[in-house]
Amino acid sequence: MYGSGSFAKRSSKTNNNYLRILPGMIACLMIGYFLGSSTTDLNSTVDKTNDWFEQKNHLAREIQWKLFRDLVAKAIRNQPFQKRSSGYCEQKNWKTWEKINCRSNTGATMLLIPHLQQLMDLLRNEIFAKQIEGDIVECGVWQGGASIAMGLTRNYWQENQRTLWLFDSFAGHPEYSSAKDADMNGFRGSESNYLAVSLEIVQANVAAFGVGDNAEYVKGYFGNTMPIQRGNIESIAVLRLDADSFTSTTTILENLYDKVAIGGLVIIDDYYDYKSCREAVDDFRAKRGITEEIHNPIGRKTRPHWIKEVSGELHR
Numbered sequence: 001m002y003g004s005g006s007f008a009k010r011s012s013k014t015n016n017n018y019l020r021i022l023p024g025m026i027a028c029l030m031i032g033y034f035l036g037s038s039t040t041d042l043n044s045t046v047d048k049t050n051d052w053f054e055q056k057n058h059l060a061r062e063i064q065w066k067l068f069r070d071l072v073a074k075a076i077r078n079q080p081f082q083k084r085s086s087g088y089c090e091q092k093n094w095k096t097w098e099k100i101n102c103r104s105n106t107g108a109t110m111l112l113i114p115h116l117q118q119l120m121d122l123l124r125n126e127i128f129a130k131q132i133e134g135d136i137v138e139c140g141v142w143q144g145g146a147s148i149a150m151g152l153t154r155n156y157w158q159e160n161q162r163t164l165w166l167f168d169s170f171a172g173h174p175e176y177s178s179a180k181d182a183d184m185n186g187f188r189g190s191e192s193n194y195l196a197v198s199l200e201i202v203q204a205n206v207a208a209f210g211v212g213d214n215a216e217y218v219k220g221y222f223g224n225t226m227p228i229q230r231g232n233i234e235s236i237a238v239l240r241l242d243a244d245s246f247t248s249t250t251t252i253l254e255n256l257y258d259k260v261a262i263g264g265l266v267i268i269d270d271y272y273d274y275k276s277c278r279e280a281v282d283d284f285r286a287k288r289g290i291t292e293e294i295h296n297p298i299g300r301k302t303r304p305h306w307i308k309e310v311s312g313e314l315h316r
Ligand SMILES: C[S@@+](CC[C@H](N)C(=O)[O-])C[C@H]1O[C@@H](n2cnc3c(N)ncnc32)[C@H](O)[C@@H]1O
Pocket: 108, 109, 110, 111, 139, 140, 141, 142, 143, 144, 145, 146, 147, 167, 168, 169, 170, 171, 172, 173, 174, 195, 196, 197, 220, 221, 222, 223, 242, 243, 244, 245, 248
């Protein structure tokens, strides 16, 4: 009896204790719940705000880049640079675009504005964003416009450690050494002084756009200069060919293709314009077993390119 009575007393006391602390426990739980939920809300607000800023910053950067790119393209294309060489426009039998060239001002480049925009985007997206090692090389510079566009893109993205190489005779095409060279829609570059733009003029054009730093000018015919200069180039991220003829295009590929880094760009300006150039590229690709796709996303509004995926050694 004693035992059970004291147990009954103790258990009712314990129950009372529980009852006494129950409201406190409920209050704690509620405070915890509200605190917890309000912290979660706060965090999610912060996350959302960060996301919003992240998205807007990204958008602002894109807009800034496109404004810069488009201004550069227009400035290069519209700037009245060198006057037409006398004699060029008096020649007979030019095809339509050459007649148009005589009448209009192309600025510092033969590339159209969409070509320049594509070129600048390619450098940003395929080379800088992916951190493909190497220099930027243009073979066939004329007044320097495409090189200037690449140099400005390089500087904008603070990739100035990459050397900008400008290969040209700065005196126009050499005499044609193959019948295939003349196969350029009737255009005979070697007979025209239209393509002869002096080194001094190109340097002045490049300096006018502020990309003269870390630029190397290699003056002379490719067959003479490239076998020597390629030893001074460690790696190429962008190889831009714009030399029209079969022999010039072949000379560039044979001397410089193996320097192109994996992931690097090979841009062939004249691939769809001149049979002479297309044949040189097709022959070289067949000889080396190069199968990377040639991209030309919007037809004549872009210049064709491929991205090197397999090393030069494997192509041999
Ligand atoms: C079509 S233009 C280049 C156009 C230029 N990329 C632009 O932005 O307008 C061709 C250039 O290739 C150069 N060229 C062609 N074959 C050459 C060779 N074998 N050696 C040196 N320069 C050459 C010419 O002197 C000329 O300046």
